[in-house]
Amino acid sequence: MAAEENTGSGFDPIEESRRQWLAHGWDHAADGMTTVISVMRIHQLFLARVDAALKPFELTFSRYEVLTLLSFTRAGTLPMSKISARLQVHATSTTNSVDRLEKAGLVARRSHPDDRRTTLVDLTDAGRDLAAQATTALNAEVFSSPDFAGIDLDSLLPHLETLRSGLEAGS
Template identity: 45%
Template sequence: MPKQWNRDPIQAAYDLWVDKGWDDTADGMIAVTSLLRVHQLLMARADEILAPVELSFARYEVLVVLYFNEDAVPLSYLAKALQLHQASVTNLVNKLEKQGYLERRAHPTDRRVTLAQATRTGRARTRTAIRRLNSELYPQLGLTAEEARALVSIFAKMRHAWGDTPEDGGTDAAGALLHVAQSPA
């Protein structure tokens, strides 16, 4: 039978790291491990909140991009906006289409491009999902607004170090989401 933990297992792992003489990497290890655990907790809570509207957080993200765009958008743009592999986007779109939350169609002038657009039902589900997350998740992080902004700043620094943000460090997610209709496929 596995040993029962009477303390934080992540802190215990940190102590083991130090005990093994890996002091120079212990802070990085605990930061990564803590971040990954928080990700697991947030995803589980988001999926729990979205279950009544029959969405996972991943499907919700697709619908949010479509929600903020009146026109149909290329699936390739969804992949770029959500930072997902094209196959993952196709899988999510298949599920949402089966649920009746979006429609897929060919681009009118470029047969190589597939477009997606939220249906009336999909837009209504998205509004409900946004309300639920705005009341049950986003304000319940256990952080002050100042702490949340500091955390975002730290994450931005990490993302930039890994080449995940523009060279100037700027992120204009809202502008990028609204630019979709004019984006080439």
């Protein structure tokens, strides 16, 4: 019955994978596989919703994150290396996002006044406005109603944090 509610077709591919794991004698890994695959599928579904909300603003989620991070700072500026660290992404990804945002006039690069090896990224007024508009859309279309009907988020969030922390510690 739960499979019908999940897909509308009566077939739940994740539950079928679990059944196959058990049938092949991988009982010790069936719960873990089901959890990992479920989280990965949830990620895909959330990312699709986020992408749809950001599309009218011609933003990807990674570019949105850079704009929003900068908008949270007092001066609207951060070194490239801090952006990468705070967003937990590779420096190449940050460079790519900043390149695109700079071409769109949403951020500007400049040399750090005290350390010429450091590049600062400054949020422009247009970038600040776009970040605010995109955040309003994300809050309305995704974050305010993430389809957690019947789920107690106060009990779920600590479990997700523990899982994330454990995975990050093992990286």
